[in-house]
Amino acid sequence: MSFTSRRFAPHEERTTMTTQNTGKSGPSGQNGQHGLPVQRRTLIGAAGAAAFAASMPWTALEAEVARMKEEGWEAHPCACNMCGGYCGLLAMHKKGEKPSQQTVKIMPNPTHPQRGCCARGASAMWMWNHPLRLKKPLKRVGEKGEGKFEEISWDQALDEIAAKVKAIVETDGERAVAMTSHNFSGFQKWFGGALGTPNVIGHSSTCNSASIMGRRMVFGKGFDGAGKVEPDYARCRYLLAVGRTFNCAMGVSAVVARAREDGARVVFVDPRQPEGALGNCEWVPIRPGTDTPFLLSLINVAMEENLADLAFLAKWTNAPYLVEKASMKPLTAAAAGISAEASAYVVMDKATAKLVPMVVTKDEKGSVTGLKDPEGVDPELEYQGTVGGVEVTTAFNLFRELAAQWSPEKASAETGIPADTIVRIAREFFTQGGVCDDGWYSSRNGNDCEAYQLMSMINLFTGSLDREGGFVVTQGGGLKMPSASASGGKGKGPKGQTWETTKEKSLDKLVFPESSGTFASVFESVVEKKPYQVKAIFVTGSTMFHREANSDRMAKALKATELLVVQEILPHEVIDYADYVLPSTFFLEWHEYAGVKWALDGNVQINDAGLNPPEGCEARHEIWQFCEILRRAFPERAAERLGYDKKIDTVEEWKAWFDGMTDAAWKKFIDGKNQAKPGEGDRIAAEIAEKGWARTAVKKFGQYPYVKPFGTPTGKPEILSFLCAEKDYHAKHAESGHGLCALPVYEAPKAYAQPKPRSDEFYLVSGKDSASSSGVTLFTWPQKFLGDRTVWMNPVDAERLGIETGDMVELEGLDTGVKGRTKVTVTNRVMPGALFSHGFSGGVRTKNLPDNYAWVREGINSHWFATGYAQPVAGNLANNSSVRVKRV
Ligand SMILES: Nc1nc2c(c(=O)[nH]1)N[C@H]1C(S)=C(S)[C@@H](COP(=O)(O)OP(=O)(O)OC[C@H]3O[C@@H](n4cnc5c(=O)[nH]c(N)nc54)[C@H](O)[C@@H]3O)O[C@H]1N2
Ligand SMILES: Nc1nc2c(c(=O)[nH]1)N[C@H]1C(S)=C(S)[C@@H](COP(=O)(O)OP(=O)(O)OC[C@H]3O[C@@H](n4cnc5c(=O)[nH]c(N)nc54)[C@H](O)[C@@H]3O)O[C@H]1N2
Ligand code: SF4
Ligand SMILES: [Mo]
DSSP: OOHHHHHTOOGGGOOOOOBOOOSSSOTTOOOOOOOOOOOHHHHHOHHHHHHHHHHOOOHHHHHHHHHHHHTTEEEEEEEOOSSSOOOEEEEEEETTSOOSTTTEEEEEOTTOTTBOOSHHHHTHHHHHTOTTOOOSOEEEOSOTTTOOEEEOOHHHHHHHHHHHHHHHHHHHOGGGEEEEESSOHHHHHHHHHHHTOSOBOOSGGGTTHHHHHHHHHHHBTTSOSBTTEEEOTTTOSEEEEESOOSTTOTTHHHHHHHHHHTTOEEEEEOSBOOGGGSBSSEEEOOOTTOHHHHHHHHHHHHHHTTOSOHHHHHHHSSTTOEEETTTOOBOBHHHHTOSSOTTOEEEEETTTTEEEEEEEEEOTTSOEEEEEOOTTOOBOSSOEEEETTEEEEEHHHHHHHHHHTOOHHHHHHHHOOOHHHHHHHHHHHHHTTEEEOOOSOOOSSSOHHHHHHHHHHGGGTTTOBTSTTSEEEOOOOOOOOOOOEEETTEEEOTTSOEEEOOOOOOHHHHHSTTOSOOTHHHHHHHHHOOSSOOOEEEEESOOSTTTSSOHHHHHHHHHHOSEEEEEESSOOGGGGGOSEEEEBOOGGGOOEEEEOSSOSSEEEEEEOOOOOOOTTOOOBOHHHHHHHHHHHHOHHHHHHHHOOOSOOOSHHHHHHHHHHHHHHHHHHHHHHHHHHSTTHHHHHHHHHHHHSEEEEEOOOOSOTTTTSOOBSTTSSOOSSOHHHHHHTHHHHTGGGTOOOOSSOOOOOOOSSOOOOTTSSEEEEEEEOOSSSOOTTTTTSHHHHHHOOOSEEEOHHHHHHHTOOTTOEEEEEETTTOOEEEEEEEEOTTBOTTEEEEETTSSOOOOSOOOGGGGGGGSSOOGGGTOOOOBOTTTOOBOOOEEEEEEEO
């Protein structure tokens, strides 16, 4: 069966399951759904429909914007940074009026490819003039953790911080200064990069580092970031979302909603039912930490029933490549004794029954730049034999053996999903054009990398790679703005300045070789002084306590940190531990040009809401703060590396310097576009002026790996990770009991004790909801009324324990012994045996709260109970935990 015919199988033949939240049916109640909407696609063609879906103007909203303009409102396009997604918003200003909640309205930009349709974006003005917004620099006066501060001047704060940084660098070196943030690593590099510390370490271990590792294993470097490869959400016909909610908005939920209207099926596999799964979608409850056996079983069924696209696997993946049977190490031409580039990998050619080398071209760094499979080669998927006295087999054989261990029945026993559901989903997925989301938030159980490897990998078995409606590589907008960075011994400044800097690895990479940001390694360094001691920490825009698993461990480290500087806009718990708190601006106060992050096509946009901090608030841009600290500590580094050679005092001077650089870079981008194609730059500039965004590149399908290679050692997507096999991660970490195999081998979660079934012990899982949960909006009034600070419990468990909705319970971490109290919501939206609590929805313990904000203390922060276990290779933390529950 060809891919195309599978992808557009008539949906009349599909059964659509609906999950209902009646409070009576079981967690996966069924309800046939008929009368699917007429296919617009059949009228205007698939490509047209998708373009329509992605760019469809929201007529009602457009009409509203037009009406407001007639009534004297002015539209200021901006890029939302309430969560870092940069969705398109309009800040509508009432002309001639002083900015306030009433005279500036935040709305989605109706034509934008990534419309900011999300409650957090809408809350932005609640943040701008929030009564608790930090207004002046603060200096600690009490004990660390006590949250007692005095207000000081900017000069005093910057001078004192600079003096302390200088002293620390002089005695302990630059590496004793570490930095972390959620979305502001780019800002931090202006300081960390120019100072010369290797320790600018992001938040990924708490967020997406397991899904990064999964993509790295399958698609390789350069294709591992979230958003680089994606389902073609607009055109897909059957979307499998394993632990992915689309509550993240980012325009994705709007595009998926549109695809659903067009008849696409969406299946959510999650211990709790996310909002997206309300309505005509299927929710499949799964026991936490068991995604790997579920996905292996799907592929096993597909192979048994001959539904997998084996021709695609043979030609376009490393499935037929030969490896040593025992070690899984790839066989090279040198080892096979065949004449070719010694490092070339080898397949058995069916036609000639000879070993042939799969030659690639490489750049000077060793990355694959082109595939040069021998002409006419027909690789054998199932070869095994002996080469040079060593037993070899194909990657395919090893993977199939692994998958074959997971019959639907065995997978069912592990996951709690009925075997016939597994079989049905496998059949649907492989015959209805299934695409699996590659995942995002993935820091859960300590065994997550393997699951995410499979979420990417299952898309190879359908052959839908980089095809319309399949699993695709996104295009990117191609815009570069002035920045500072440092890596591999080279620093780069905003105007192309270069300098030599440390070649040393960041702390987390010393411990976790494939880490993409494990800041917990800094906590260990502070407390244990191993492998050396970090003495200063800068936190830029990160709640920390709602981010990092194991709150006690972190609090201990923050207390032991000699200098903690926090750049914030609100009095979050972390500032209680700070020595200095620096009030910062946020996106409504910035002037920027940026790419559009979450769209298939390449687009650019402007972010300029036209606001300054409210009256009485002395918040300043973070990069200004960094430049000034560096200038005061090491003036020559600020001058030579950043071109920051004299004191900048006023906001106006800063804007002239910084925004001037931004505008010059934008002009260069436009000029370059005009040079490449006359008039193109002018079109982009005009569209930015008119609607705030412009398309710069249309998604070209059928590129990867057919025309251009992926970032793996083979240049092809891989079903057995040659990166892991060659680095021998499994063996290296054998002593820790949990390495990272080249194949997605399942091990039960090691991060926390397994709760006893049908007892008072539970898994505790968390995630977001689309309305409120977010560190950014934790203190806003919408959160007070929309935020859910309870834990969810299934009615079966509630009945056994005699618990009802609204009852107060005490949770106790099985591993940590930490206790906390919250109320319960009894609901079918969570599976039996698991509790669900929203991240960022309560349990704030900051001391700096007036009584009318006491409600932010309600509920729990699930990190209190978590062990903080980190996967030994990729360094991703486990935010899930297990707890004992008792009614109080
Ligand atoms: N409203 C809101 N939206 C956000 C954010 C926010 O704070 N608030 N943050 C943004 C960020 S930083 C990110 S990374 C994205 C993340 O967006 P997503 O990747 O879609 O993740 P979440 O919405 O956190 O949902 C995670 C889900 O995983 C489930 N889960 C937990 N453990 C397991 C398990 O073992 N197996 C399976 N199958 N499921 C499990 C949880 O129940 C939860 O529903 O959202 C972004 N958007
Ligand atoms: N239990 C649980 N834990 C989780 C998750 C979960 O689902 N459940 N999700 C994980 C994920 S995916 C992530 S990404 C992390 C995110 O964890 P955090 O890093 O805490 O992310 P945010 O919620 O974005 O918090 C942003 C912080 O920056 C501040 N801020 C906002 N704008 C600005 C600005 O312009 N400048 C400055 N200086 N500050 C600003 C806000 O006040 C807020 O304190 O948490 C992870 N932890
Ligand atoms: S998803 Fe919401 S909070 Fe995040 S950038 Fe988009 S509108 Fe803003
Ligand atoms: Mo995240």
